[in-house]
Amino acid sequence: MNRPALAHWRAQTPGLQHVCHFNHAGSSLMPQPVLDVLQAQWQREAERGGMEAAASVASAVDATYQDAARLLGAQPDEVAFSTGAGAAWGRLVASIRWQAGDRILIGRQEWASNLALLQDLSQRHGLSLEVLPSRDDGSVDPDALSTVLDDRVRLVSLTWLPANGGLINPAAEIGQRLRGSRALYLIDAAQAVGQLPVDVNELQCDLLVAAGRKYLRGPRGSGLLYVRRERLAELTPPYGNVQTQPWREGRFDWIDSARRFEDAELAPAIKLALGEAIRYALDIGLDTILLCIDQQAQALRQRLATLPGVTVHDLGLQRSGLVSFTVDSLPASVLQQRLRQQGIHIGANGVAYTPLDMQARGLHELARASVSYYSSDEEQHQLYHAIHALIPQGEYL
Numbered sequence: 001m002n003r004p005a006l007a008h009w010r011a012q013t014p015g016l017q018h019v020c021h022f023n024h025a026g027s028s029l030m031p032q033p034v035l036d037v038l039q040a041q042w043q044r045e046a047e048r049g050g051m052e053a054a055a056s057v058a059s060a061v062d063a064t065y066q067d068a069a070r071l072l073g074a075q076p077d078e079v080a081f082s083t084g085a086g087a088a089w090g091r092l093v094a095s096i097r098w099q100a101g102d103r104i105l106i107g108r109q110e111w112a113s114n115l116a117l118l119q120d121l122s123q124r125h126g127l128s129l130e131v132l133p134s135r136d137d138g139s140v141d142p143d144a145l146s147t148v149l150d151d152r153v154r155l156v157s158l159t160w161l162p163a164n165g166g167l168i169n170p171a172a173e174i175g176q177r178l179r180g181s182r183a184l185y186l187i188d189a190a191q192a193v194g195q196l197p198v199d200v201n202e203l204q205c206d207l208l209v210a211a212g213r214k215y216l217r218g219p220r221g222s223g224l225l226y227v228r229r230e231r232l233a234e235l236t237p238p239y240g241n242v243q244t245q246p247w248r249e250g251r252f253d254w255i256d257s258a259r260r261f262e263d264a265e266l267a268p269a270i271k272l273a274l275g276e277a278i279r280y281a282l283d284i285g286l287d288t289i290l291l292c293i294d295q296q297a298q299a300l301r302q303r304l305a306t307l308p309g310v311t312v313h314d315l316g317l318q319r320s321g322l323v324s325f326t327v328d329s330l331p332a333s334v335l336q337q338r339l340r341q342q343g344i345h346i347g348a349n350g351v352a353y354t355p356l357d358m359q360a361r362g363l364h365e366l367a368r369a370s371v372s373y374y375s376s377d378e379e380q381h382q383l384y385h386a387i388h389a390l391i392p393q394g395e396y397l
């Protein structure tokens, strides 16, 4: 761990003066430069009017597409902004021109709102929704694709880093197996982007979505999507606006870029701040970020496992910064509440967020402490001692 770098990242994070944060997978803390960009644009809007303020930053907003493309290894016309990962995912999937009998393959860790939409679409269009088998370590089995893949598979959807623990699914291996198939390969990278290096060409995905507020440290209400240029024509958004579907030569026509999936009213302040967050991450370097997160997460897993009554539940051979655990006789939501009273933030995941995986593993609720590259050992000690103090006193019992 590079102490001066860590001290610098922490000094640039105003939230750390107030809280001990282990909920980066829920929403991380914005660094000061991101907050500055956000506030400056709201200020411009208040002083000049929204339209005029937007015009004055048009080229800076344009540059954010280039930064987003650089982050994902994509082209600028293959990326667009959204209000979040879920909104981007829904917009993309609702754009597929389904035919009755089409098949959809998903992993066991699929995020709840993705599942909900797939369930609705399946009923409406007569589609077959199928769950790919998992390997012993819990991850989706890429080998299974060779036996189930056929021309009727229209969509393969993978939640790369699930919300309920440290598992990392083999996204690139799945991409390799899907090469040349008719299926659209969609990766939910809500927890991955900003945490790991991401290259859409290496992943061989057609579509990808990311959240801004999580590991990228952007503002709430921000997200990203990627659409491979060659697959764009297969996707018709359920609705557009004057920018995405302008009036040209007597008719409304979809624009020829991933921006056809964007909301017209997505705030320039949000785009600019997310752009700043992306540059902030790129400047640190995704390899450095990954290394720091890995060190912190491994140390936290080891520490928590030494506590009496604590069980760490993370699956997968390769693991992320999400550390999931249970404490005997202390429900995760109660633990979360008690810690929050002390200014310590963790997440609590019920069955509803990742129902297939939680049910398959017989789990009702998990506590989730997620680390970032700017997490510190001192914070880990604080969390450890706070949990320890809640166990023996049996406060909940």
Ligand SMILES: Cc1ncc(COP(=O)(O)O)c(C=O)c1O
Residues within 6 Å of the ligand: 025, 026, 083, 084, 085, 086, 087, 111, 159, 161, 162, 163, 188, 190, 191, 210, 211, 212, 223
């Ligand atoms: C794997 C995964 N996908 C999607 C989402 C939803 O993201 P958003 O709230 O940005 O729509 C989450 C949120 O936690 C998530 O963990």
